[in-house]
Amino acid sequence: MNTLIQALLIGLIAAYGVLDYQLGTLYTFRPIVLGPLVGLVLGDLGAGLTIGASLELFFMGAISVGAYIPPDVIAGGVLATAYAISLDKGVDAAITLAMPIALLVLALDNFVNALLPLILKIADNGAAEGNPKKIRMIHWAYGLVTTAIKFVVVFLAFYLGADAMQKVLDMIPQVIIDGMGVAAGLLPAMGFAMLMRMILNKKLIPFYFLGFVLSAYLNLPVLGVAIVGVIIVIEKFGLLEPRPAAATAGAETAEEVDDDDF
Numbered sequence: 001m002n003t004l005i006q007a008l009l010i011g012l013i014a015a016y017g018v019l020d021y022q023l024g025t026l027y028t029f030r031p032i033v034l035g036p037l038v039g040l041v042l043g044d045l046g047a048g049l050t051i052g053a054s055l056e057l058f059f060m061g062a063i064s065v066g067a068y069i070p071p072d073v074i075a076g077g078v079l080a081t082a083y084a085i086s087l088d089k090g091v092d093a094a095i096t097l098a099m100p101i102a103l104l105v106l107a108l109d110n111f112v113n114a115l116l117p118l119i120l121k122i123a124d125n126g127a128a129e130g131n132p133k134k135i136r137m138i139h140w141a142y143g144l145v146t147t148a149i150k151f152v153v154v155f156l157a158f159y160l161g162a163d164a165m166q167k168v169l170d171m172i173p174q175v176i177i178d179g180m181g182v183a184a185g186l187l188p189a190m191g192f193a194m195l196m197r198m199i200l201n202k203k204l205i206p207f208y209f210l211g212f213v214l215s216a217y218l219n220l221p222v223l224g225v226a227i228v229g230v231i232i233v234i235e236k237f238g239l240l241e242p243r244p245a246a247a248t249a250g251a252e253t254a255e256e257v258d259d260d261d262f
Contacts, residue, residue: 003159009041010082011155017074018147031055031077038081051081051094058095059102060195072109075154076102082158096172105153112149116142207232 016037017029027033031052039048055077062070076098084094119138126134200208207229214220214228234240 006041006086007155007159010038010078010158011151013037013041014074014078014154015147015151017078018150022143029074031059031073031081034074034078035081038078039085042082042085044085047085047090048081051084051091052077054091055080055094055098058098060192062102069106069110071099071102072105073102074150075105075157078154079157083161086158096176101157108149108153112146116145 013034017034020026020029032055033052035052035055036045036048039045039052042048059071059073059077062073079101080094080098083097084090087093119141123135123138126132126138196208211225211229214225215222220228
């Protein structure tokens with residue numbers, strides 16, 4: 001498969017990541033999903049799985065919450081994986097490249113997002129005129145433009161930038177690459193710490209220490225800790241308990257009252 005076709009397919013993978021928002025936000029735009037697809041295109045599925053999983057940990061806290069706009073996970077994950085595989089580099093190189101790429105594309109996205117709202121005036125006019133066709137047209141145009149821009153950026157970056165990226169990697173001292181490899185071992189803890197900053201409260205602290213005890217002192221693997229967590233959720237919320245008869249009767253009575261009202 002020549003470079004042009006590979007670049008086109010990798011651009012389509014990035015476009016598919018953007019379309020995830022139009023498909024109900026299934027989180028298929030994450031590196032753990034797009035990385036293996038890139039590896040499949042470049043003929044190294046194993047490397048795509050490994051790099052995608054590592055970048056998923058790296059970008060674990062990169063989630064839009066409130067007014068926070070995270071780095072571009074799609075472009076950063078796809079291009080870092082593609083460069084690392086095509087240049088025969090490993091996870092360390094992918095992690096080294098992922099964040100700078102994600103931040104650069106985020107800057108481009110911010111510029112485009114500052115211009116695109118100008119066309120929303122057409123949708124406002126359509127709403128004022130009672131013309132739903134204009135609203136639908138702008139809705140589709142906005143989504144297609146953002147998807148097309150991501151496709152073009154990733155396509156050109158991979159097709160034109162592989163040699164330049166090889167030169168950049170050659171310029172980076174080996175000690176920095178090795179340091180990024182060591183830092184990769186800290187990524188799971190850092191990612192979970194970023195998530196905990198958003199969700200941790202007094203009620204969850206006991207369960208946090210329970211997971212620590214199960215892992216550190218009982219050597220329970222992650223899957224085992226997850227199963228214990230599921231059991232706690234089932235018990236705490238009473239998911240297996242039958243509904244009380246009184247509650248069922250009350251619900252039926254409420255339905256009868258509603259029927260009488262109508």
